[in-house]
Amino acid sequence: MILLKIYWRTKAAIKKLCFKIMFGKRFSVGKNTTFRKNFGLYLEKGASIKIGHDCFFNRGCSVNCLESVEIGNHTIFGENVKIYDQNHKFRDRTKLIREQGYSTGRIKIGNNCWICTNAVILKGVEIGDNSVIGAGCVIHHDIPANSVVKSNGGITIESLD
Known part of the structure; x- marks a missing residue:
């Protein structure tokens, strides 16, 4: 296990260096933060990402940023967590969705x-300190500090009209 940890930390250090070279001052990451296999980062021109100290991103996590993402110290992410600070605009029926741009x-x-496996964090959200976001939750509004969020598995369907 020790050899695996050395391998993951070395790989994460190389990845952090690559991100720093690609994104410069728009990307900052604290000490002892590490990423596992298939961590993805997309940073649009003019956007910024700040990740604190001692964070951990498990396999398959991704951060997609068109504006700003900030992650505090000691925060951990389960597998396949997705973070999006943007969403496609889609209400203009005279245009294709892909041509309508984004809201951020x-x-x-x-x-x-602790952001658990398969959670999705959407634009405009603030999650308070010491919170746990349960597996599979889709977070689209603020979560107060010291909260536990669980999914009830339900969905809602609404008409575009």
């Missing part, structure tokens, strides 16, 4: 949070 909103995730 800053994301801030506090210190000492």
Whole structure:
């Protein structure tokens, strides 16, 4: 297990260096933050990402940023967590969805949070310190500090009209 940890940390250090070279001052990451296999990062021109100290991103996590994403210290992410600070615009029926652009909103995730497997964090959300976001949850509004969020598995369907 020790050899695997050395391998993952070395690979993460190389990945952090590559991100720093590609994105410059728009990407900052704290000490001892590490990423596992298939961590993805997309940073649009003019956007910024700040990741604190001692964070951990498990396999398959991705951060997609057109505006701003900030992650506090000691926050951990389960497998396949997705973070999007943007959403496609889609209400104009005279245009294709892909031609309507994006709406954006800053994301801030506090210190000492646990974002569980397959959670999705959407634009404009602030998650308070010491919070747990349960597996499979889709977070589209603010979560106060010291909260546990669970999914009830339900869906809602609405008409575009």
